[in-house]
Amino acid sequence: MYKKGILLVIFFLFLLIPFAHSESTYWYKDAVFYEVFVRSFADSDGDGIGDLRGLMEKLDYLNDGNPNTTKDLGVNALWLMPIFLSPSYHGYDVVDYYDIDPNYGDMKDFEEFLAEAHKRGIKVILDLVLNHTSSLHPWFKSASSSFLSPYRNFYLWSTEPPKNNPQFWHKTNTGYYYGFFWSGMPDLNYDEPRVREEVKKIAKFWLEKGVDGFRLDAAKHIYDDHDKNVAWWKEFYDYVKSIKKDVYLVGEVWDSQEVIAKYYYGLPSNFNFPLAQRIISSVSSQYNLNLVDFLLDERSLFSQYNPDFADAIFLTNHDQNRVMSVFGGSIDKAILSASIYLTFPGTPFIYYGEEIGMSGAKPDEHIREPFEWTSNLKGDYQTMWIKPIYAKPNDGISVEEEDLDENSILNHYRRLVNLRLKYKALSYGDIEKVDTKDSTLLAYIRKVGEEKILIIHNLNRVKNNFSYPLPKNYQVLYSRNSKVDKDIILGPFSSIIIKI
Template identity: 50%
Template structure:
């Protein structure tokens, strides 16, 4: 997107929040002439481009990832042992995945397996290790050029947190107003939760407290300045321990508790709080990366948070569009939507935003299950994800085709390291259902198979890391002329690339023309199939192939 051409453009209780709430296809043909794009907004290399310098992040549910001490539960030392699988720090090797960022799901003490109900915000869950283990993980990750962000859950605590126990036990307690009690505030305990999980009110000691997600996770009262200050201090504490930033859980629900709270006024309060939080984090690390979970498909709902609050908001709408295009094997003109979305994001953020793109996360059915275990389609989904602008997020096991469908425990099953049981670090905390036996080929089985899904992820990430246009570039429209071929340009101020995906199970041939800035792509930089051939302006793509042209 050119700066000169910008235009405004069912979870289980307590884990994530629910969402609320393409161009016209061209006739199919084996070979079709591409119409020249509109040339009114030139994309020459000399024109300033709104770049998005990026990292590839890997989301880890620690409990499921790798067990270092034989108790069947993943831990921080287990992640350290597997860092070389993620990135060995040597750009000349190709056996590692090549990621440059890690998102740790909650690592604080909690009575629940998932960790989103915190009992101590300044320590490590004993199942996962110690603070020294955390610091060592930060150091080892840094040696490999990996940033580590952690889940920060400030919207609510656990009912077993000492704050809530004190609040619930005595109406005169100093902590009483740290939570939302209906009777204390003169409210009727009625209405529906903004998080979509039924009534948000729960009875305790003769009064009703707010718990928008679940009765085990009472909402903190952010109208209380002491609560606000405590959460700022907690954020600063973790940055001082070495964390590189945060994924902010349930970010839009800080003041939005009831469905009736949805309003511009409530949105403004949420944004103002997160702007204060960001300002406070800047005192410790102004480069800390902050990405918020604002589960909305509309860009207009996410964009306010990019104004001096978050660096990124997860792009749930894009995730749905990627999976839909792959399932239907049809181009749905993602670049058209993104150009306009990024125009709005850039305007609101002053050009400082970075998109957070993904396929699925820990709150959604796994993408390989959604694709009915179709490996070819899974490779195409990876191809689109890893050639998008912004920070791509890979959910652990996605790169090997792990499967899973609700309930949540079964979309968070143990990582499959080997089908032979030869890896001592295999976690066993949850019995396998979707990934048992040979249903999912493990890392060991896929590492030396150059046709595996894991190999495709490694290849795509390597391309991205090596090519500035893929890693940091903006996105532009490019009409492929074929309904089953998705194409778009990626560009920095110095480099340009054309990304082309044949989403279908048949070979296609398209005729290339210049892009909207008059650039002609004349060489094949990369292709996922040997049969991809560029002969003059004719590009032949075998089934399910991604190609990068320069």
């Protein structure tokens, strides 16, 4: 009898293994990320440039470590845009992968920041630029100085001006080198085994420092061949997993869903650019462009390459016009689009300032303007590394102005993030389309186990009603300009989230 009892316990424990694995090993499936441009975020020393100590001292704005409070944004993971030594303001041309940009602080500052983030339960990933280096990197300076340099094969060279794609080849005294993005960013040669070993050493260094993963810049540009790219990223992922079992990698593969899908064979996560564009297009046009069907088709495709994929969902990032500018300054549309992607399956990424309604359009410097802490754009922690053209004093767009306004975009983001992390159906539950018979409505159910949540959005600028057989014990978790009466009444650009 005793043996039968033991066997029964073991059997039930075995059944629970998949659930424990998905919730504990893959922490990023239950994460909400915040993309930070350190230069623009928080300045601790008054020089106008954001730094790591400023970010550390403002962590409570992002997550104060107490799940019972509601005044923090609630995100539990950070993506830091490049923080390595670089000659540029943006940092995507690295000179030294083992050193911190002195504008941001030093290694001690980084270590203290990382410890404080982890203390609050915040994971941290770094932007790792491995497709190319700066032309001022010691490897390239040596490689370009002599045909006999030990680093010559770290880069791609031609002795004659190439006839194919000549715009990508740049002249030096020792030949022509390949740089896809520009002459200051020479591409690395991944057919050289020493390059592969060096970039693995870089990853190992930062993982042993305690970082939780990497965002992989220009992931599809390593080779002009997707299959070779995927093979390399699989090799890299296998290597970093040997150092940190639960490491998170997310690739920047700015392409169609068919191309993105291939990269799931090598990587656990990739940014979903097509979905972001479809969400924005649906909100802009005020018509549901079959969003749930599109998402389900994507997820089916991705799962063919990696059944355990983690879809990285977002609206816009540091390379795109800010969502507020795309919507012509409409707070209503910005909140609506957030309400959609923050209730979709996947791992959401919020671009800094998106949560307070910051605007910005190309050139790049002005989609990366200083974060707006105060109404007058002055005071403690306010950065001013560039003169902003979108941020205006007392325009209602700042943490100070929005903090106490219950209906501000900031407080809507706080509520949405809090709900996503509280209800597991919203984090990693399945999604099921609800047929509304109305192209201006978007409705779906998220469910995991016994937990079911109904989400409805009115994409239209006029009021709409929707009839749905709610159970007697339904609970409205979130509503904006909407309510439940005999029908569900949805005001213009509104959302409602109901536990059913």
